[in-house]
Amino acid sequence: MMSISSSLDRVHLQVKNNRWLRYFAIFNRVALAAGFLPAGLVKIMGERFASGLTVNHPMGHYLEALHHTSYYYTSIGVAQVIAAVLLLLPGTVTLGAFLYFPIILNICVLTYATRFDGSLFTAPLMVLANLYLLGWNYDKWKYILPFNQPTLADSSTGTKTLSNKFPISFFAGVLAAVVVCVVGIPSLYSIKPRNTLAQCKKQFGGSNRTQAGYDFCDCIHVQGQPLDNCLNAYNQAPDDAARPPAGSH
Known part of the structure; x- marks a missing residue:
């Protein structure tokens, strides 16, 4: 019977050897970095994020209080910029994805707790993109898992030939996830505070x-x-x- 680690290695190798999925990983790296760089720089410069949002809005209350936390506010911006830069550098993508994930997950939970229109559908999409990058770099961190078998050959030693087969099922799932996040999830709320x-x-x-x-x-x-x-x-x-x-x- 094939072990869990062997099954994951086989699936991961198939994914890494597909040219289209490799392009998708690059796209996610750039998109996630683009999402954090401006947001982080605003905090580093000491400016209030989402300045167009009224202070009395639930998210506005949070951002206003966060803005007055001195170097804590700045440190969040530094962490966002570092995570973005790490994602852009090929050798540090895994570290960047691990640093990025708790930040974006917190933003996602905060968004839904306050029903904030500004990131109601982008936040969950960014969480999913981050999870994809963690899965893409599974071979870099799999050794910390309790069920991993160290004696198994690393998937990176497999064939280097990239498949040009377009993964229709996978991208159909991506499209479905986008539709759910853009149309389905925001409609869960019958009323929202809106921005003004x-x-x-x-x-x-x-x-x-x-x-x-x-x-x-x-x-x-x-x-x-x-x-x-x-x-x-x-x-x-x-x-x-x-x-x-x-x-x-």
Whole structure:
């Protein structure tokens, strides 16, 4: 019976020997680096990230507080820039991917916790791209796994001939993941704070919960209340048709 490590080595060797998947790995390296370089440089220069976001937005609260943490804020930017540079250098991709992953995973969780439109679909895509790079460089770190067999031949000693066969199934899965992240996941939220008060109110136009929606937006952008408090108030508010006429007793 083939061991787990032997099975993983075989799959990894097949992947590494495909020219299209090699191009995809390079694309992910460049894309991830491009995502962190500007964000990291903004923090290093001491500027507030996402300056167009209102301070009262749940994500705005976080970014505003983070901006006032002195060298902690700067250190995050340094870590992002280092991770990006390491991904661009062929000899340090594995180290860069390991440094990048906890940062982007934290951003992804934070995005969904605050329902932040700015990275609602890009954050999970970046997490998936990071996981692909970790898998691509599996041969560099597999020895830390408890089930790995050190006596097995390293997959890097295999054939160097690259296959030109286009992996249709794999890229169909990539396309499906993009569709889910861009269309499916953001639609999980019936309402979102949006980035501004006007954008927030616009999502309730034509609905039967206009007033409840406007109160929700005011709760977020004007009063600066926690997201959960504003959501609870919205869910408990009646529909427009169920509200008593103005001036009635």
